[in-house]
Amino acid sequence: xxxxxRPGRQxxxxxxxxxxxxxxSNALAGPTRRLAWYPTHPAPRPSTNPxxxxxxxxxxxxxxxxxxxPGPVAKASPHPAAPLSPAPSTPALQDLYPAPAHGxxxxxxxxxxxxxxxxxxxxxxxxxxxxxxxxxxxxxxLFSYWEDGLDAKLQVLADATFDFKDPVVIYCSGGDCRDxxxxxxxxxxxxxxxLRIFKGGWPAWKAMGGPSAQGREVVK
Amino acid sequence: MTLRRxxxxxxxxxxxxxxxxxxxxxxxxxxxxxxxxxxxxSLRHAVALVLPWLELWIGLALITGRGESGAARxxxxxxxxxxxxxxxxxxxxxxxxxxxxGEGPVRTAAEKLMAMRWEILRDLAxxxxxxxxxxxxx
Numbered sequence: 320x321x322x323x324x325r326p327g328r329q330x331x332x333x334x335x336x337x338x339x340x341x342x343x344s345n346a347l348a349g350p351t352r353r354l355a356w357y358p359t360h361p362a363p364r365p366s367t368n369p370x371x372x373x374x375x376x377x378x379x380x381x382x383x384x385x386x387x388x389p390g391p392v393a394k395a396s397p398h399p400a401a402p403l404s405p406a407p408s409t410p411a412l413q414d415l416y417p418a419p420a421h422g423x424x425x426x427x428x429x430x431x432x433x434x435x436x437x438x439x440x441x442x443x444x445x446x447x448x449x450x451x452x453x454x455x456x457x458x459x460x461l462f463s464y465w466e467d468g469l470d471a472k473l474q475v476l477a478d479a480t481f482d483f484k485d486p487v488v489i490y491c492s493g494g495d496c497r498d499x500x501x502x503x504x505x506x507x508x509x510x511x512x513x514l515r516i517f518k519g520g521w522p523a524w525k526a527m528g529g530p531s532a533q534g535r536e537v538v539k
Numbered sequence: 540m541t542l543r544r545x546x547x548x549x550x551x552x553x554x555x556x557x558x559x560x561x562x563x564x565x566x567x568x569x570x571x572x573x574x575x576x577x578x579x580x581s582l583r584h585a586v587a588l589v590l591p592w593l594e595l596w597i598g599l600a601l602i603t604g605r606g607e608s609g610a611a612r613x614x615x616x617x618x619x620x621x622x623x624x625x626x627x628x629x630x631x632x633x634x635x636x637x638x639x640x641g642e643g644p645v646r647t648a649a650e651k652l653m654a655m656r657w658e659i660l661r662d663l664a665x666x667x668x669x670x671x672x673x674x675x676x677x
Contacts, residue, residue, distance in 0.1 A: 324608055325675075329612075330613055333596045333606065337595070337596050338589055340596075341589045344592070352563075354566050354584050354588055355584055358583075447566065465569055
């Protein structure tokens with residue numbers, strides 16, 4: 320760096336150095352520490368472009384499922400996460416938990432989240448990888464909102480044979496955590512019309528003893 | 540050691556301490572910037588990537604004395620910017636963890652709002668440290 324006292328030039332040099340270092344360090348960073356320079360939005364699947372959804376009353380949690388006691392917490396052995404391309408359309412799940420008429424993401428309470436999990440709905444964890452590995456809802460997929468690679472994962476999910484009217488449950492750390500809302504906002508333009516945000520998130524799930532797992536995401 | 544040098548060293552160390560936690564985890568810093576609700580989404584990630592390195596280089600410049608005046612100007616602007624951003628959220632009643640020196644302790648909304656007042660004063664004090672360094676050395 321030039322040492323002559325020209326503050327304007329010095330400021331420009333410092334900014335250029337910072338920019339260059341950021342470029343290099345981000346390129347070399349691991350996937351959980353990398354950040355997309357500009358968040359892009361994957362294109363919606365053309366064949367299932369969002370269309371107005373017929374009015375459907377929000378379904379309450381089925382009594383048989385909701386009343387069931389929570390299962391034991393499997394801490395040591397991680398449950399395999401649901402595959403990115405789940406079985407084609409599951410009408411039963413759609414019938415039990417139809418997409419709302421408004422089609423917009425909406426919040427759900429603990430009991431409904433538990434019932435959806437028992438019914439086999441896709442769960443997405445929007446938290447950071449390190450936090451996910453400490454503990455997560457069993458079979459939940461890792462879709463960390465703040466880490467690079469989210470767009471690619473969303474694209475794979477959108478390209479898969481996933482029915483956009485099937486329920487998807489998104490959660491993060493509860494409280495004032497907004498990552499699940501941000502992920503839902505990112506997914507909605509792709510055509511998903513049954514996005515349910517589990518408001519209580521991981522702390523509520525843990526408190527009610529829902530099935531959980533630790534460690535890395537394991538995809539079947 | 541002159542008073543100017545002491546100020547430069549102190550401010551340089553502050554900038555290095557601020558840079559380090561952000562450098563090792565840019566996604567966390569981007570998450571913090573989101574809670575500030577100031578930057579548009581298109582700029583948030585770029586700022587989260589570049590700002591920590593800028594803080595690092597400012598700190599090094601102040602400590603080594605090379606490019607001291609330019610670094611002090613950056614530090615002055617950044618500290619005023621941070622104080623302004625926290626102040627704006629205080630006015631909005633939006634409790635935030637400023638993330639100035641990494642992730643802070645878990646706090647209630649009321650505790651965060653109280654801490655934000657002190658953080659504004661602290662950032663203004665850091666900006667004041669930069670004032671004697673703004674003018675290039677003769």
